[in-house]
Amino acid sequence: MNLNLTIATRVGLNIIAVLGAIVALKLGQAIFIPLVIAILLASILWPSANRLHDFYRLPWPLACSIAVGMLVLLNLVVTLGFVLAVPKLLQSLPNPRDPNAQKAFYTSLRNQIENISPVPLDEAYLPKEPESSTVFTYIQKTFEGETVITAVGNFLLYINSYLVQFILILFIVLFLLLEGRMLTRRVVEITGPSKEAQAKAVAALTEMAQVVRNFLVWRTVINLWLGVLLGIVFQFVFGLKQAWTWALLAGFLCYIPYLGPIIAGVPPLLDAFVSCPSPWYAVGLLAFYTLIVTLEGYFVVPLLMGRHMDLNATTVMLACIFWEVVWGVPGLFLAMPLMAALKAVCEQVPGWLPWANLMSATVVEAGPPGSTPPPEAVPPPVDLEKTAVMDEPIEAPREKVMHK
Numbered sequence: 001m002n003l004n005l006t007i008a009t010r011v012g013l014n015i016i017a018v019l020g021a022i023v024a025l026k027l028g029q030a031i032f033i034p035l036v037i038a039i040l041l042a043s044i045l046w047p048s049a050n051r052l053h054d055f056y057r058l059p060w061p062l063a064c065s066i067a068v069g070m071l072v073l074l075n076l077v078v079t080l081g082f083v084l085a086v087p088k089l090l091q092s093l094p095n096p097r098d099p100n101a102q103k104a105f106y107t108s109l110r111n112q113i114e115n116i117s118p119v120p121l122d123e124a125y126l127p128k129e130p131e132s133s134t135v136f137t138y139i140q141k142t143f144e145g146e147t148v149i150t151a152v153g154n155f156l157l158y159i160n161s162y163l164v165q166f167i168l169i170l171f172i173v174l175f176l177l178l179e180g181r182m183l184t185r186r187v188v189e190i191t192g193p194s195k196e197a198q199a200k201a202v203a204a205l206t207e208m209a210q211v212v213r214n215f216l217v218w219r220t221v222i223n224l225w226l227g228v229l230l231g232i233v234f235q236f237v238f239g240l241k242q243a244w245t246w247a248l249l250a251g252f253l254c255y256i257p258y259l260g261p262i263i264a265g266v267p268p269l270l271d272a273f274v275s276c277p278s279p280w281y282a283v284g285l286l287a288f289y290t291l292i293v294t295l296e297g298y299f300v301v302p303l304l305m306g307r308h309m310d311l312n313a314t315t316v317m318l319a320c321i322f323w324e325v326v327w328g329v330p331g332l333f334l335a336m337p338l339m340a341a342l343k344a345v346c347e348q349v350p351g352w353l354p355w356a357n358l359m360s361a362t363v364v365e366a367g368p369p370g371s372t373p374p375p376e377a378v379p380p381p382v383d384l385e386k387t388a389v390m391d392e393p394i395e396a397p398r399e400k401v402m403h404k
Contacts, residue, residue: 025326033330034165038172040337042180043213045071049177064177068170075166078248079159085245086155106130109274116279204348211344212337218304219255219336226296227251230268230289238285240271254296256332257316261293311339315359 025032045067052063110126130136176183184205191201231247234240246268253260268289273282311319319339323331339359346356 022326029327033327033334034169034172036334036338037330038169038176040212040216040334041071041169041173042176043209044216045173045177046180047213061178064174067177068174071173072170078252079162081244081248083159085242085248089242089245102136103130105274106133106136112273112279116283200348200350204345207344207348208341211340215305215337215340218301222296222300222304223251223254226254226292229292233288234268234285238268238272238276238281240268241275242267242271246271255336257320257336258313259320259332261297265289265293310360310362311336311343312359312361315339 045064048070049060049063049067052058052066053060056063058066107128107130110121110128113126114121125135127133187205188198188201191197227247227250230250231244234243234246240246246264249267250261250264253264256263265286269282269286272285273279276282316336316339319335320332323335323338325331327334343356343359346352346359
């Protein structure tokens with residue numbers, strides 16, 4: 001009876017602790033989101049700053065500043081691409097003050113639907129006369145008055161908030177780079193005076209930093225080439241009006257697993273359906289986009305990322321749902337690196353290997369109880385003065401080590 005009570009109490013305390021952590025993450029998102037993003041960016045920029053310091057003999061503060069400057073330049077290019085796309089996108093829409101242009105757009109759209117529809121269109125839903133269409137009337141009233149001005153104002157407010165957050169993240173990234181070695185030593189010292197515990201902490205932090213860095217770097221490289229390929233095909237094969245805008249959007253949204261590529265495929269499909277001479281262009285674009293996304297998800301990503309993306313589909317979907325509920329849209333972009341880091345830690349901490357296997361698509365076998373680990377699995381002594389977790393270089397994917 002006492003044993004059952006003890007187990008029940010322990011389970012209850014664990015549940016309360018997990019719920020408390022979730023509430024803390026939700027309430028403290030204004031602090032945690034910039035901090036997590038800054039840590040991820042610092043893990044990416046660390047090798048660049050380290051190379052500038054070691055090979056080019058630049059002072060460490062200058063090397064860190066140059067690395068952050070490259071990040072600022074890249075962000076400005078991406079932001080400028082989206083900002084410049086907005087006026088072009090608005091110009092491609094029917095003039096809200098020109099009823100004739102709106103009617104012509106509706107007629108063209110209806111003709112496209114009629115050409116591809118296997119059955120005659122229902123006049124109750126899509127009548128030939130625009131004035132008889134409830135949908136056309138609703139959209140026309142929506143674009144009248146202050147709707148467009150309000151939308152543009154909200155967009156500018158979002159850009160302003162984004163810039164403020166980005167500046168805050170940049171400062172955190174710079175401080176993390178400048179004090180990375182010192183912070184790493186302090187984190188390792190928290191585990192206690194035991195050299196074995198410190199060695200395990202170093203191994204866990206090193207694996208976590210390496211996995212996150214490899215994932216983000218390879219994901220960025222894949223998204224870059226994917227965006228370039230889509231932009232070329234959208235522009236020169238299908239002739240879309242906003243070809244490079246949709247390509248940039250696809251490269252950005254593909255950081256979100258599963259849902260991102262689906263959302264990114266909707267705008268170019270609508271663009272092809274409305275602007276191309278035949279609705280079958282949209283069908284061809286859908287087939288091409290599905291093929292590219294399938295090849296990218298099932299062949300390119302596993303080939304380049306290897307075990308760094310060794311998460312099963314259930315874990316990925318649940319992680320996206322959880323982090324979206326906790327942190328909203330930023331949580332969707334952070335779900336994959338956070339789960340990859342958590343899985344890497346579970347693989348290094350004794351007793352947590354079953355949780356890593358629960359998240360993994362493959363199985364890492366541990367030795368039998370009481371068995372002696374192989375010599376290469378015994379962590380070496382730790383010199384806290386030389387501990388620099390983020391000094392590990394980006395390496396090619398390797399197979400998972402099976403301990404038997």
